[in-house]
Amino acid sequence: MSATLSNNSLVTPRLSSFLNYLHLDVATLGLALLLVLAAGLANNFLSHQAEDGGRQSISAVAKPPAQVARMVAVTDSLTPAMEAALDQVSQRYRVSADALEPVFKAVQAAARERGLDPLLIIAVISIESRFNPFSQSPMGAQGLMQIIPRYHQDKALKVSADTDSPFLDPIANVQMGTHILQEFIRRQGGLMAGLQYYNGALDDEEQAYANKVIAEKQRLEQAQRRIAEAGKNTAV
Numbered sequence: 001m002s003a004t005l006s007n008n009s010l011v012t013p014r015l016s017s018f019l020n021y022l023h024l025d026v027a028t029l030g031l032a033l034l035l036v037l038a039a040g041l042a043n044n045f046l047s048h049q050a051e052d053g054g055r056q057s058i059s060a061v062a063k064p065p066a067q068v069a070r071m072v073a074v075t076d077s078l079t080p081a082m083e084a085a086l087d088q089v090s091q092r093y094r095v096s097a098d099a100l101e102p103v104f105k106a107v108q109a110a111a112r113e114r115g116l117d118p119l120l121i122i123a124v125i126s127i128e129s130r131f132n133p134f135s136q137s138p139m140g141a142q143g144l145m146q147i148i149p150r151y152h153q154d155k156a157l158k159v160s161a162d163t164d165s166p167f168l169d170p171i172a173n174v175q176m177g178t179h180i181l182q183e184f185i186r187r188q189g190g191l192m193a194g195l196q197y198y199n200g201a202l203d204d205e206e207q208a209y210a211n212k213v214i215a216e217k218q219r220l221e222q223a224q225r226r227i228a229e230a231g232k233n234t235a236v
Contacts, residue, residue, distance in 0.1 A: 076108060084220070086104050107125070145176070
């Protein structure tokens, strides 16, 4: 009986020690699993944050050029030449200068982007639509610069207009029309031929359309000179 007690006295401490060890090991394993789980959740959160941040960065940086041009068209200031043209066009066509100003700013931005004289674009608009943004010809040409949609759907995809009819959106129409005119001038090797091609009258040897546009541009330039001279006289 004393031997039994002796054996029990040996087994019990060992079992107790083993159980204590097992408890510690489970606790340690549980803590480790908890840390792993926490790390996984944190990593998942950071991944989502990085993805969202990446999307926002891409959205901020990769804006379509037309959208950027649209923003510039709203904020850019008109040059003195464009201000003089705005006054003349407003009086001639009896359209509010406030209503025309965004169009003139869009012209100025698009012309600068395409390397064209903005007064040339204003002259084209004068001849094509008399600044009626909803103008439509029997051939289906639309908007300020009278663009035929079926020929220039590729240009429409490059502009950012908050409308299902970008050809009737004044800002988008100006951006597309200026792009088209630049392409035609380059393709035809000169201004007069490019203007004739824009009008679909390349075979007209007298270049009636191109001459009308140039005459209109000269009138706008004369208005600018008159305003500049009046300013000088006032200053004196």
